[in-house]
Amino acid sequence: MTAHRYTRVDWWTLGYVAFATVAVALSFRGEPILDWQYLAGAHVLMVGLVALAPRLRAGGAAGRFLGDWYPMLLLAGLYGEIGVLTLDAGFQHDLAIQRLEIAVFGSQISYRWIREMPLPWLSALLHTCYLAYYFILYGSPFGLWVSGRRDAARHTILGVMVTFYLCYIVFLFYPVAGPRYAFALAHNAATDVGPARFTQWLLDRGDSWGAAFPSSHVAASVVATGFALRYWRPLGVALLLPTTGLVLAVVYGQFHYGVDALSGLLVAGIMLAVMQRSPEPTPARESVVGVLDTSP
Numbered sequence: 001m002t003a004h005r006y007t008r009v010d011w012w013t014l015g016y017v018a019f020a021t022v023a024v025a026l027s028f029r030g031e032p033i034l035d036w037q038y039l040a041g042a043h044v045l046m047v048g049l050v051a052l053a054p055r056l057r058a059g060g061a062a063g064r065f066l067g068d069w070y071p072m073l074l075l076a077g078l079y080g081e082i083g084v085l086t087l088d089a090g091f092q093h094d095l096a097i098q099r100l101e102i103a104v105f106g107s108q109i110s111y112r113w114i115r116e117m118p119l120p121w122l123s124a125l126l127h128t129c130y131l132a133y134y135f136i137l138y139g140s141p142f143g144l145w146v147s148g149r150r151d152a153a154r155h156t157i158l159g160v161m162v163t164f165y166l167c168y169i170v171f172l173f174y175p176v177a178g179p180r181y182a183f184a185l186a187h188n189a190a191t192d193v194g195p196a197r198f199t200q201w202l203l204d205r206g207d208s209w210g211a212a213f214p215s216s217h218v219a220a221s222v223v224a225t226g227f228a229l230r231y232w233r234p235l236g237v238a239l240l241l242p243t244t245g246l247v248l249a250v251v252y253g254q255f256h257y258g259v260d261a262l263s264g265l266l267v268a269g270i271m272l273a274v275m276q277r278s279p280e281p282t283p284a285r286e287s288v289v290g291v292l293d294t295s296p
Helices: 007-031 037-059 062-071 076-086 092-105 110-115 120-131 132-145 150-173 194-206 218-233 233-252 256-278
Strands: none
Touching: 007 037, 007 076, 007 110, 007 150, 037 062, 037 076, 037 194, 062 076, 062 150, 076 150, 092 110, 092 256, 110 233, 120 194, 120 233, 132 218, 132 233, 150 218, 150 256, 218 233, 218 256, 233 256
16 A cells, blocks of 8 residues: 555545534534534544644554554544434434334334343343444454454454445435434333343433434444455455344334335445455455554
8 A cells, every 4th residue: 555645534534524623513503512512623633633634644553553453533523413403303304214124024013023022031132242343343343453464454454434424425415313312212121131222321321312313323333244255265354243143232222214224235335346446455464463563
């Protein structure tokens, strides 16, 4: 990889920042977002980080790592921003998604499933898979990275980040709160198991309003696992079970509508098909002395 130029993930990051900045500007049509200047300042800092990325990649091992991984390190902030920008969106788009849910599944499956099948073992298994989200998301490129498959890791980061950016743009301009907010939460044997309680505790402290359709959890996890299967099959096989469980868990746990999960799978399928046409990273593995010790 040439270290002294902007990469595709840099350009995609700049493009997403532009869309998010437009969303901040559009908020002034109504009541402006409280402390909007902090969001604008964060966008300026992100542009500065993108501008700095080629220099980082031209530096030492730590710089090359940060230059390649900075988008993944910004994910928590980018996701949190969605909730700020869409907080006043209400449920108007949820009504359309709920009608689509009935058309596809015949009922509100995200409401009914955990109530009609309150099995503690199933709930514990699926919620554990849901909690493995960050393990899947970061484990795929990091596993490729530490195994010396650096170009494959970079390609995976590109695919994962483009997936997120596409989902986030939909969130900004078509926010859907999701069944966790639209319906009352279930209270039964399935919700009383440890993984379910811990998941709800986390979401109470870190969920973003309006980030339901399409499910970025599903889309990004499937893309990450798909790349792992492509570039290092044992890693992909290891991620396959928790990823499958996560796809089911987002509906069973009432975190997403069923059509959110289906649309997430559609986004992932399109992304993997498009990225399949991208140039294949070099199959040769780079020697690894440490996690940050890398060749260009």
